[in-house]
Amino acid sequence: MRKGVDRQTVADALTRVLTSRTFARSERLRAFLKFVVEMEQVGLGHQLKGYTIGIDVFSRGEGFDPGTDPLVRVQAGKLRKLLNQFYADEGIDEPLRIRIPLGGYVPVYEEASSHTTHAARGTESHLRAEGVGWSAQIDHLASSDLPRIAIIDRSTGDRKAAIFMHSLLGERNTPVIMEPPLSGRSRLSDTRPDATLHFEIYLDVFDRDPDCLDISIVHPATGSTLSRSQLRQDEADDAMDIALAAHQFAAAALTIPGLVYRFSRKRKIASPLMRCLEATYRYQIEQTEEALSQARDHQNMWSSMRTSHGVITEIPRLIALAYLAN
Known part of the structure; x- marks a missing residue:
């Protein structure tokens, strides 16, 4: 005990x-x-x-x-x-x-601390009432707290691209902040001075294969391409097929064990909040004493997350508490 x-x-x-x-x-x-x-x-x-x-x-x-x-x-x-x-x-x-x-x-x-638990639940309820998910453009979080993602549709009106983009924007349970969509070749890094945690998802249809939607995610600050994939016509006959592909893309790229968080960790650009979420998630899946200790150490860096000795295990609650701290 x-x-x-x-x-x-x-x-x-x-x-x-x-x-x-x-x-x-x-x-x-x-x-x-x-x-x-x-x-x-x-x-x-x-x-x-x-x-x-x-x-x-x-x-x-x-x-x-x-x-x-x-x-x-x-x-x-x-x-x-x-x-x-x-x-x-x-x-x-x-x-x-x-x-x-x-x-x-x-x-x-x-x-758990009753004060932080009820405060976080209240904040989380407010955010959900406003129609947002884990982070979903929480303006009080600093630009460097969570990865910001811009979707750039360069397909000039392709139906598959539009459905894919709207499906991605509807993903609520990803610990990233989705920026308003950009069109053409605008770059998120051109509009924000701090681009360290800014990523862009490009949707392209090329003349050589007009029935194929090309999907890539890049980190403009370094010019790195994290992934590139294609959605072909035979895989996108129905809007639900496209929505499923978008959901699978979000799971692979935008979740805590996904590409954006892994890239940020390897490049040593992950924010303290991202490292806290990763440590907490690792404890959730490993359930070991070492993982518990690491999660507790990360959470204790945030005054709003401190408990007497335990840890908060719900990722949405941690983000809500980070919101309270700002």
């Missing part, structure tokens, strides 16, 4: 999870979670191995071999997913969150 989290607080948090609607139909996972938390609370976390859990929770015999029988590993994966589901919806206001890190079964506890 982490310093500052008393036993009753953990017990109350566990009870709320076990009696939730999310866990109502998962008797085995309730038993799994209850066992590992109670063992850790009485100082027996070192005994939480696959063999012990297989016997005491899932009633396997003494001949149970967790090396050949993946039962405990599979159930632990299901438990992590169900906990994430609970805290993303029914338990979104929980002051203490129970996590099972990858690679082990000893639970860890994340304590």
